[in-house]
Amino acid sequence: MAFFLETLLNGLMAGMLYSLVALGFVLIFKASGVFNFAQGAMVLFAALAMARFAEWIPQWTGIESRWLANTVAFVLAGAVMFVVAWLVERLVLRHLVNQEAATLLMATLGITYFMEGLGQTLFGSDIYKIDIGMPKEPIFAFESVFEGGILINQEDLIAAAIAAVLVAGLSVFFQKTATGRALRAVADDHQAAQSIGIPLNRIWVIVWCVAGVVALVAGMIWGSKLGVQFSLATVALRALPVIILGGLTSVPGAIIGGLIIGVGEKLSEVYLGPFVGGGIEIWFAYMLALVFLLFRPQGLFGEKIIDRV
Amino acid sequence: MFYRENGQFKTTYAADQQIFAIAQDRWAILALIAFAFIGVPMLADEYLFRAIFIPFLILALAAVGVNILVGYCGQISLGSGAFMAVGAYAAYNTFVRIEGMPLLLALLSGGFFATLVGIFFGIPSLRVKGLYLAVATLAAQFFCDWAFLRIGWFTHGNPSGSVSVSNLQVFGLPVESPLQKYLFCLALLVLFALLAKNLVRSAIGREWMAIRDMDVAAAVIGIRPMYAKLSAFAVSSFIIGVAGALWGFVHLGAWEPAAFSVDRSFQLLFMVIIGGLGSIMGSFFGAAFIVVLPIVLNQLLPALGSLVGVEISTAAISHTEFMVFGALIVWFLIVEPHGLAKLWSIGKQKLRLWPFPH
Numbered sequence: 021m022a023f024f025l026e027t028l029l030n031g032l033m034a035g036m037l038y039s040l041v042a043l044g045f046v047l048i049f050k051a052s053g054v055f056n057f058a059q060g061a062m063v064l065f066a067a068l069a070m071a072r073f074a075e076w077i078p079q080w081t082g083i084e085s086r087w088l089a090n091t092v093a094f095v096l097a098g099a100v101m102f103v104v105a106w107l108v109e110r111l112v113l114r115h116l117v118n119q120e121a122a123t124l125l126m127a128t129l130g131i132t133y134f135m136e137g138l139g140q141t142l143f144g145s146d147i148y149k150i151d152i153g154m155p156k157e158p159i160f161a162f163e164s165v166f167e168g169g170i171l172i173n174q175e176d177l178i179a180a181a182i183a184a185v186l187v188a189g190l191s192v193f194f195q196k197t198a199t200g201r202a203l204r205a206v207a208d209d210h211q212a213a214q215s216i217g218i219p220l221n222r223i224w225v226i227v228w229c230v231a232g233v234v235a236l237v238a239g240m241i242w243g244s245k246l247g248v249q250f251s252l253a254t255v256a257l258r259a260l261p262v263i264i265l266g267g268l269t270s271v272p273g274a275i276i277g278g279l280i281i282g283v284g285e286k287l288s289e290v291y292l293g294p295f296v297g298g299g300i301e302i303w304f305a306y307m308l309a310l311v312f313l314l315f316r317p318q319g320l321f322g323e324k325i326i327d328r329v
Numbered sequence: 330m331f332y333r334e335n336g337q338f339k340t341t342y343a344a345d346q347q348i349f350a351i352a353q354d355r356w357a358i359l360a361l362i363a364f365a366f367i368g369v370p371m372l373a374d375e376y377l378f379r380a381i382f383i384p385f386l387i388l389a390l391a392a393v394g395v396n397i398l399v400g401y402c403g404q405i406s407l408g409s410g411a412f413m414a415v416g417a418y419a420a421y422n423t424f425v426r427i428e429g430m431p432l433l434l435a436l437l438s439g440g441f442f443a444t445l446v447g448i449f450f451g452i453p454s455l456r457v458k459g460l461y462l463a464v465a466t467l468a469a470q471f472f473c474d475w476a477f478l479r480i481g482w483f484t485h486g487n488p489s490g491s492v493s494v495s496n497l498q499v500f501g502l503p504v505e506s507p508l509q510k511y512l513f514c515l516a517l518l519v520l521f522a523l524l525a526k527n528l529v530r531s532a533i534g535r536e537w538m539a540i541r542d543m544d545v546a547a548a549v550i551g552i553r554p555m556y557a558k559l560s561a562f563a564v565s566s567f568i569i570g571v572a573g574a575l576w577g578f579v580h581l582g583a584w585e586p587a588a589f590s591v592d593r594s595f596q597l598l599f600m601v602i603i604g605g606l607g608s609i610m611g612s613f614f615g616a617a618f619i620v621v622l623p624i625v626l627n628q629l630l631p632a633l634g635s636l637v638g639v640e641i642s643t644a645a646i647s648h649t650e651f652m653v654f655g656a657l658i659v660w661f662l663i664v665e666p667h668g669l670a671k672l673w674s675i676g677k678q679k680l681r682l683w684p685f686p687h
Binding site: 055111115120121122123125126129130131132133134135138141145257260264268300307309310313314317318319325328 | 461474
């Protein structure tokens with residue numbers, strides 16, 4: 021029982037991290053109808069920027085405090101992501117308005133290649149560390165309930181907390197600010213939003229920016245866990261089942277989908293994996309999402325797809 | 330002036346329905362095929378065959394398959410790499426396990442098993458559409474990656490899933506030298522392209538296009554969505570499977586599952602979209618573009634670097650290649666979202682009036 025709970029908790033933590041990446045997908049899809057494959061590359065790019073700035077800033081300015089250096093690096097990386105968002109809107113999206121979904125998907129794949137190349141040219145292609153001072157030692161919880169307690173990674177706990185804060189912040193931003201309202205209007209209906217004077221282009225920049233910041237946070241957490249390296253870009257592929265499970269257009273869907281996928285992956289790996297030779301995590305997530313899709317083709321929380329002839 | 334159908338009268342239905350209705354087209358294509366069979370072998374050297382022509386032919390075949398599914402039937406698939414892998418490994422198994430199995434039959438059996446897998450992974454398309462389907466087909470990709478790596482039976486117990494074949498023969502003729510491989514692939518490609526072209530012009534091809542354009546409307550006028558979608562999956566994955574078997578047997582000789590990774594799926598989708606959705610001709614353009622571009626970049630970038638006097642490291646070159654490749658793809662999509670095939674048909678339309686447009 022304790023072991024099961026431990027696996028479950030681990031799955032929830034991992035799921036939280038998937039949700040973070042998935043969130044970026046959903047934000048952009050809602051606002052611009054673009055299935056942004058570049059989200060993984062953005063995570064890599066942001067994490068690379070953050071890691072390198074944190075390394076360079078003490079050299080440039082002589083700042084000793086790690087906390088301060090990390091904060092400045094975070095802000096700088098955020099600025100870099102803003103520039104990326106602006107360039108993407110200016111150079112790519114603006115010219116591809118009203119194209120088919122497949123064409124837009126391919127365009128973001130092109131952006132993916134470009135950003136992977138650019139990121140590694142600018143920031144180098146070794147493995148870097150992001151050290152934001154997360155405690156590494158595991159803690160034991162519920163020692164009174166189970167013998168030996170449940171082992172929880174403190175790092176995961178903090179990551180989950182950061183993710184939760186980010187999601188809360190985003191929902192406040194979407195619900196309470198004028199920009200957030202404009203974003204929701206655009207997500208609902210492009211043409212209607214445009215007709216009441218919401219500038220679509222600026223909204224796209226903002227939403228790519230927000231997705232960039234989400235990517236930065238995701239990259240920071242993943243990077244401090246696993247190190248910043250090229251394989252971070254493949255995190256997008258892990259997050260895809262999450263969004264189709266939760267629904268492409270739903271923010272809560274991304275969170276809950278992430279949790280389901282995280283738990284499903286960990287449980288399947290532990291309980292099913294040994295029978296079939298292990299390593300089933302990655303396709304099991306997809307199969308799980310597929311089974312859900314067979315019953316709800318628009319995902320758990322996606323908008324119902326209505327066909328009109 | 331030269332490219333006109335003036336004076337070419339159609340007096341039979343057969344003449345009206347031929348693939349290349351204009352005589353000039355017909356002769357140009359025949360000349361091109363003749364050149365590919367006779368001229369290229371005389372002009373090209375071994376490097377060209379190995380690096381450009383053979384990969385181009387095989388990937389063009391795969392792109393034709395993908396185009397049937399994505400371009401004609403409108404079902405976006407990111408599982409093409411998996412179907413290639415199934416084709417390659419199924420062909421390998423029949424080739425190695427059955428004594429005296431002819432190469433051609435082994436390749437076709439690769440296509441057959443790819444068809445079965447394709448139909449299986451096509452079943453979600455009956456419920457799921459568009460981008461949801463694209464992600465769902467990734468399930469095929471990751472499942473196959475895993476299966477060929479972990480299940481020893483498929484790979485004859487070889488660890489890490491790497492297998493190799495040798496001693497290839499067709500009707501007693503060896504397929505060993507680059508020239509022989511080239512001719513073999515070319516013959517198969519011409520055959521399959523002709524079949525595919527005829528298929529998309531027939532009733533079933535029109536059903537696929539109706540489903541692509543609006544599946545509910547197609548169902549209303551009596552097209553069975555299940556039959557149309559699954560048949561598109563079947564035909565497409567058969568062709569992709571044969572291409573995968575060729576890629577393993579003829580191009581690589583020895584391969585492991587990584588040769589058919591998700592990157593291959595993306596690459597094939599790139600070919601189809603850059604070449605032109607819903608165009609057999611476009612598949613060839615797209616395949617040529619994607620095969621040749623990295624090679625050109627690889628040769629050009631160091632030359633450019635030395636021109637400016639900068640010594641570029643290999644890592645920097647590969648990164649720059651990524652950047653240029655990505656940027657070019659985005660640029661192409663912006664300039665011509667309908668692909669190179671669209672440019673081709675615009676060119677032909679212009680040529681019809683040239684040089685007297687009035």
